Amino acid sequence: MNDNLSSSLRARMVARYTELRGKLERIVGSRDDAADAMQETWLRLAAMGEGATVHNPDAYLLRMAANIATDQYRQDNVLLVRGEIAELVHIVDEATDPERVASARSDVQALSQVLNRMPARRRAILVAARVEGQLNSEIARHLDVSVSTVEKELRAALEFCKKHLPNVEAAQRGHYAGARKY
Incomplete structure (x- = not known):
């Protein structure tokens, strides 16, 4: 060039x-x-x-x-090499801690209750974006709405979660443009 x-x-x-x-x-x-x-x-x-x-x-x-x-x-997001895998095998798994399990179950139950209070379309958009990792354009096409509508509904859903889940760390640190597929 x-x-x-x-x-x-x-x-x-x-x-x-x-x-x-x-x-x-x-x-x-x-x-x-x-x-x-x-x-x-x-x-x-x-x-x-x-x-x-x-x-x-x-x-x-x-x-x-x-x-x-x-x-x-x-x-x-490079995969681990063999030496790193060997090191990870010896790390203590804290995920099985009963207190963490109980806390996670409580968070999931609270989230489920909050999701049930959302309008169906808003809930579907939130799940598609944050659980399934779909792009806003894919969600808009699937639901037959504009990308702008998806963005507004996603923002409203995340604000709703932040407001109604003040003690759930994941809800408080959620971003409008979080990790999505490329």
């Missing part, structure tokens, strides 16, 4: 940064991951070689950033 094309792509990225980052955020499900990928895209554009042509600069920049985010996700 020549310097002229690299410069024009960087100028395009500056001009459309907010829109591109917003689209990337919907793809990766995290504002922070999207911002990191956009920054890395900027750096890679500066270091590009010659020889490529770009017909759709926005699509090119978005795909480049999405690929960077995917690569980073995969790198952050």
